[in-house]
Amino acid sequence: WEDDAPVSGRRLKKEREQKRKLKPGSFETMGLSPEILRGIKRKGYRLPTPIQRRALPLALSGQDVVGMARTGSGKTAAFVVPLLERLRAHSVRAGARAVVLAPTRELALQTHKVVKELGRYTDLRTAVLVGGDSMEAQFAELAANPDIIVATPGRLLHLLTEVEGLSLRTVQYCVFDEADRLFEMGFAEQIRSVLAQMGEGRQTLLFSATLPAALAEFARAGLKDPAFVRLDADT
Numbered sequence: 001w002e003d004d005a006p007v008s009g010r011r012l013k014k015e016r017e018q019k020r021k022l023k024p025g026s027f028e029t030m031g032l033s034p035e036i037l038r039g040i041k042r043k044g045y046r047l048p049t050p051i052q053r054r055a056l057p058l059a060l061s062g063q064d065v066v067g068m069a070r071t072g073s074g075k076t077a078a079f080v081v082p083l084l085e086r087l088r089a090h091s092v093r094a095g096a097r098a099v100v101l102a103p104t105r106e107l108a109l110q111t112h113k114v115v116k117e118l119g120r121y122t123d124l125r126t127a128v129l130v131g132g133d134s135m136e137a138q139f140a141e142l143a144a145n146p147d148i149i150v151a152t153p154g155r156l157l158h159l160l161t162e163v164e165g166l167s168l169r170t171v172q173y174c175v176f177d178e179a180d181r182l183f184e185m186g187f188a189e190q191i192r193s194v195l196a197q198m199g200e201g202r203q204t205l206l207f208s209a210t211l212p213a214a215l216a217e218f219a220r221a222g223l224k225d226p227a228f229v230r231l232d233a234d235t
């Protein structure tokens with residue numbers, strides 16, 4: 001009898017954990033592979049945030065997505081988890097298969113860290129290409145044939161002209177993160193140039209805290225029939 005209490009305490013905890021996993025909208029109900037779920041758990045994410053709950057399944061299904069939600073709402077994992085899952089599912093090495101563009105060096109480095117953390121149990125290879133780092137170091141990263149490139153637009157375009165054999169034709173998954181800032185910072189031309197170098201069949205995602213008219217216009221022109229997921233500031 002005395003032994004009963006701790007055992008049932010543990011059982012209760014297990015049951016609660018089981019219930020969380022089966023809750024509609026949990027990461028566990030999204031059809032993710034075990035190594036991706038493990039990465040999510042290791043990162044400490046227990047339940048998806050609202051933008052993740054809505055945008056992640058759409059991206060996972062292969063749709064183009066425009067995701068708009070305030071800063072701090074968890075937009076990074078909303079595009080990184082489907083990226084990892086989709087690349088993992090077709091793991092034939094075929095040059096860079098995913099590109100994430102960010103407006104600043106700091107943001108690119110941050111996003112690259114999240115890609116590595118969430119993808120730590122996959123064998124996908126990543127490179128981060130930002131201004132301020134030596135070109136030589138980046139040549140070496142590219143020589144390792146990364147599956148995923150996280151970059152600022154200027155440095156990516158520069159490397160595309162410098163590195164023979166580097167091409168975006170193989171890109172299947174392209175993300176514009178902090179797209180409002182990419183445009184505010186005057187990257188519109190570079191972005192168009194990057195887009196023009198990628199294959200037609202790719203999936204494109206655009207994430208932003210705000211969606212000014214020019215950006216919505218770009219999304220309609222550059223994305224294929226995108227699903228708009230918009231969470232208002234107070235949700």
Ligand code: ADP
Nearest residue numbers: 045046047048049070071072073074075076077
């Ligand atoms: P955004 O890009 O929308 O500004 P981030 O993707 O940078 O937001 O996420 C903001 C913070 O929330 C980060 O510290 C991130 O690790 C954390 N976070 C994201 N998703 C989850 C989750 N599902 N559970 C717990 N924390 C999360």
Ligand code: MG
Nearest residue numbers: 075076177178
């Ligand atoms: Mg962000």
